[in-house]
Amino acid sequence: MAKTVTVKLLKIAGSFAENKDLARDLRREKITPAISKNQEVILDFGGVEATTQSFVHALISELIRVHGSDVLDLIIFKNCNETVRKIIDIVVDYMQQSD
Amino acid sequence: MKIHLPNSAFIGNIDYFIANYFDPSNPDRLEISANKKWVSIHPVVLSMIAALSLIADPKKVRCEPIEAKSGHYLDRMGLFNFLRVNQNSNISEHESAGRFIPLKQIKNSKELTTFLTDMIPLLHLPQKPAESIRYVVSELVRNVLEHSESRNGAILCAQYFKKSNTIRIGIVDTGVGIKQTINQSHRATTDLEAIRLALTPGITGTTRREGGTEQNAGAGLFFIKSIAYVNRNFFMLYSGNALYKLLMRNPKNKRLVLHADPFRDRYSIKDNLPKWQGTVVGMDISLDATSEFRSLLNLIGETYHEAIKERRKARYKKARFV
Numbered sequence: 001m002a003k004t005v006t007v008k009l010l011k012i013a014g015s016f017a018e019n020k021d022l023a024r025d026l027r028r029e030k031i032t033p034a035i036s037k038n039q040e041v042i043l044d045f046g047g048v049e050a051t052t053q054s055f056v057h058a059l060i061s062e063l064i065r066v067h068g069s070d071v072l073d074l075i076i077f078k079n080c081n082e083t084v085r086k087i088i089d090i091v092v093d094y095m096q097q098s099d
Numbered sequence: 100m101k102i103h104l105p106n107s108a109f110i111g112n113i114d115y116f117i118a119n120y121f122d123p124s125n126p127d128r129l130e131i132s133a134n135k136k137w138v139s140i141h142p143v144v145l146s147m148i149a150a151l152s153l154i155a156d157p158k159k160v161r162c163e164p165i166e167a168k169s170g171h172y173l174d175r176m177g178l179f180n181f182l183r184v185n186q187n188s189n190i191s192e193h194e195s196a197g198r199f200i201p202l203k204q205i206k207n208s209k210e211l212t213t214f215l216t217d218m219i220p221l222l223h224l225p226q227k228p229a230e231s232i233r234y235v236v237s238e239l240v241r242n243v244l245e246h247s248e249s250r251n252g253a254i255l256c257a258q259y260f261k262k263s264n265t266i267r268i269g270i271v272d273t274g275v276g277i278k279q280t281i282n283q284s285h286r287a288t289t290d291l292e293a294i295r296l297a298l299t300p301g302i303t304g305t306t307r308r309e310g311g312t313e314q315n316a317g318a319g320l321f322f323i324k325s326i327a328y329v330n331r332n333f334f335m336l337y338s339g340n341a342l343y344k345l346l347m348r349n350p351k352n353k354r355l356v357l358h359a360d361p362f363r364d365r366y367s368i369k370d371n372l373p374k375w376q377g378t379v380v381g382m383d384i385s386l387d388a389t390s391e392f393r394s395l396l397n398l399i400g401e402t403y404h405e406a407i408k409e410r411r412k413a414r415y416k417k418a419r420f421v
Contacts, residue, residue, distance in 0.1 A: 016215060018237040021208050024314060050230055050392075052237055053318050062313035083230070086396035090403060091316070094301065097407045098310025 005034040010047035017051040017084075023058035035063060035074055046079035056091045064095040100126055100151055104133035104173075108140045109267075110333040110381050114342055114369045116144065123373050128159035131182070138167045142256040143269025143335070143381030145173070149181045149202045150254040150271045150377070157183060176256055177201035198222050198259030198266075206252035211240050222259060222266060230392045231326050232257075232266060232384055238319040239270045239380055245315070246304065247274025249377060265332075266384045273377040277338040280304040290339030291370045298324055298336070298343070298361040300403045301410065309407060322399060325357050327382055328364060329395045337379040342369045357398050359406035 007030050013022050034041050043059070045051075063071045077088055101122040108116035129151050152160050162184045165173060170186075173179065179186050181202045200221050205211050215237055219229045236255070243253035249272040257268040278293035283304045287293035296302045301309060303317030311317050320336070327334035327345055334345040346365045358364050 014212070014216075016233060016237070018215065018233075018241075019208055019212055020241065020314060027313075050233065052234060053316065053322055054238060054241060057311070057316045057318070058314050061310065061316065065310065065313075082393050083396065086393055086400065090396065090400040093400060094316070094318075094403050094407060095310050097404065097411070098308070 004040045004042060005030065006042040006044055007031065008044045008046070010045070013048065013051075013055070015047060015049045017045075017048050017055050020052075020054045020058035023055045027059055027062065031059070031063065031075075035067065035071060038074070040074050040076065042076045042078050044078045045081070045084050048079075048084055049081070051084050051087055053087055053091060056087050060088075061091060061095050064092070065098070069096050100124065100128065100155065101130045101132075102148055102151065104131070104138045104140055104144070106134045106137055106139065108144050110141060110143070110335050110344065110383060113141070113143070113335055113337075113381065114344070114367070114372065117337065117342065117372045117375075118369070121147075121373050123375065126154055126376075127156045129155040129161070131160075131162040133163065133165050133167060133170070135166045136168075138165070138169050138173065141269060141381055141383075142176070142258050142267050143271065143379060145176050145178055145202060145256050146254045146269035146271040147375075147379055148178065149204075149256075150251065150273050152182045153204075153251045153254070154273050154376075160184060162186070175199070175201070176258070177203075200255070200257040202254065202256045204252055204254050205240050205244075208241075208244060210252075211237070211244070214240075218257075222257065224266070225386070227392065228266065228384055228386050231330070232268070234392070235268065235323050235326060235382060235384070236270070238323060242319055243270070243272040243274065243378070246280045247272040247377060249274030263383075264386045266386065268382050268384070270380045271377065276375075276377055277336075289370060290341035291343070291368060294336055294338060294341055294343045295361055300359050300406045309410065318403065321359070321403075323380075323382070324361060324364075325399050325402070326392075326395060327384075328357060329355060329398065330385060332385055333381070333383040335379070335381040337372070337375055337381075338377065340370060340372050340374045342372055344368070355398060357402040359402055359409070 103120040240253045255270040281293040281304045284307045300321040303315045305312045305315045331347045336343045344367045
């Protein structure tokens with residue numbers, strides 16, 4: 001397995017992760033390059049109390065659209081509380097249902 | 100433009116207020132008058148006035164002396180500062196502590212992030228409603244910043260009302276309005292049709308593609324309407340000449356069903372109001388009835404799933420048999 005990249009969301013997006021511009025930048029600068037190299041990405045939500053659908057959409061939707069649902073095998077969502085987990089589930093679900 | 104502050108203007112009677120007390124003609128001037136005895140208004144009305152003052156010529160903003168005893172509320176919410184008008188006050192000083200967010204203009208993402216951090220302590224909220232309010236403000240203001248094309252950004256304020264144990268919020272812009280935004284990718288012939296589409300999950304002005312673009316899914320307003328519905332709160336969306344108002348669901352009806360189509364909710368509409376150039380959102384969040392945000396998310400997920408399924412099905416072609 002290629003090396004794993006860990007992204008700590010709290011440090012970048014704060015305890016309420018809602019700034020979708022930051023989410024987009026994270027995806028473009030850290031997540032997409034790692035995925036392109038077939039590296040596993042750990043998105044560590046430790047300390048993030050809440051997030052928005054817009055933030056999570058900006059963070060991962062394009063990856064699912066471009067790489068298909070197989071990209072989810074390379075992404076691990078870590079330390080998510082129940083609210084964060086549910087929002088991620090919603091985005092992951094609707095992106096896989098989309099065209 | 101003229102706006103009159105009546106005795107009472109809340110989401111329940113906002114259509115009457117807009118139809119009778121708001122005149123959008125002559126946008127370079129703004130004249131504000133008020134009921135002489137008592138003024139009790141929703142923060143969304145204050146946000147509307149503040150937003151109008153930013154498009155009018157500052158030299159042509161007039162506010163008649165407020166005689167109503169309750170005028171201190173307008174002062175405390177920062178209206179006169181915002182309007183840059185002096186009120187030689189009949190308004191008595193009032194202690195400024197309390198659960199409210201005075202009028203605030205947010206023009207970029209950084210200002211929003213700072214505001215979200217500062218906002219909750221001002222309202223002294225318990226955790227459950229704080230989650231919902233933070234979510235609502237973040238998504239609505241980001242909508243304004245991304246889609247409204249308004250050079251003035253978002254104008255908002257909020258107030259806690261003790262009697263009803265409710266936080267009332269108004270978020271307003273003077274941008275292009277929902278119809279123009281939605282019509283970038285869809286075809287809405289009226290403001291009301293555009294509002295209906297904007298509230299439908301998975302519909303965004305940025306693309307016709309299911310799932311949206313990398314930055315937009317078309318889910319924000321649906322989430323917010325759902326938060327209002329589940330918690331039996333009022334929610335209003337006014338843009339162009341149309342107003343959609345989500346009414347409180349019947350408390351006897353224990354079964355919660357979210358609808359992807361806002362016209363299947365308990366609602367009222369108006370499509371012949373004076374034109375608001377931009378978008379106005381008002382919401383009441385009851386602190387008594389705030390459900391767990393998590394259980395709401397379950398419902399949202401299911402409804403979203405069904406909405407996409409139905410839209411896909413509607414696009415299926417049938418086999419042709421001869």
